[in-house]
Amino acid sequence: MRRDRVSGVILAGGESKRLNGLYKPLLEVGGRPMILYSLEALRPASDEVLIVVRGREKADSLTGVVGSAARIVVEPDSPPRAPLIGLIEGARSAEGRTVLVAPADTPFVTPRVYEILDAELAGGDADAAVPTWPNGYIEPLVAAYRRREFLRAAEEVVSRGELRISSVLSLLRVKLVPVGALSERPEVTFLNVNTLKDLLLARRMMKDLGGAREVPG
Template identity: 35%
Template structure:
């Protein structure tokens, strides 16, 4: 394979999807398993990284998507323990770190992250307000492992922000579903989804 990155940016990468937390604002339902446009949110995220060398899902095993399923200890301990558990499985020089509740994430957004990340240690999607989405990024594996080894904090932002990631403005792809309103909006867009781009409210 040679170099880590060519015209498309980062070539080989693994994907780690965090799919374990209980969705308190959605009444404790299994958020990754919720249906949007005929597929679960987790399946939609998995589809966006279908060219990853390895898909690691940190959460309870499911029939779909096909992935390496692992659990943080204790389950539900939060994103940092989940990241540590998922990262232990990563063998590629780069990995995508994603939440399972981003039904609008697509391959184009992941390709944009791969292009942007290649010049440094990572890249993250930013939302319409310009806030980085720390669970929507692509990172140099060695840089995150080194940062984790020295990190005693509790937040992903505290861990990842010092790596100075490139920012990729993709407000639609960066949207997650934390509330019943956001889920309803996602389902409306998913139901009217043309093959290709998703508009904010469908057609």
């Protein structure tokens, strides 16, 4: 059986208020811009990778980093602004039946995470495969979605004036995948860089790992 086409979508958004307005995708961890880690995590499981960015200037700066390895999608520079809006733009521009989504600030997420999520989605009747923590917290921005079903639900949610991805998930058939099935050390794999403290921690961890994102057990 032929595998459905898969699109990877990286949410590269705008500046980070908690990092003094710095543009996170271009901040370096392990001597490399974080956007490259997201790109490398998605590529093995994806037939194409799109990067959703806000503003032409940022689009140009990312093109200079990723070259032809990804297609840049410029998000409308008008309200509302939220990760959900970026994901909608990416899904609209994608060609795949399945969309794998990645933030641009999770430098330790590995290709294995997306390969498993894609397989979980392909192997059942769910519309989304979303990592979940033992405490019930979910990772909807490191996930896999059926593109058409996601767009239908997301556009309905936005039409109601909502921007929460949890509201979208409530309209979908969701397969929750334990983070322990995706990584031996999920607290590392799913580390999200939001603050200067996070950035310094990520740099130290990458150095300790010798530049490799695969975390030893």
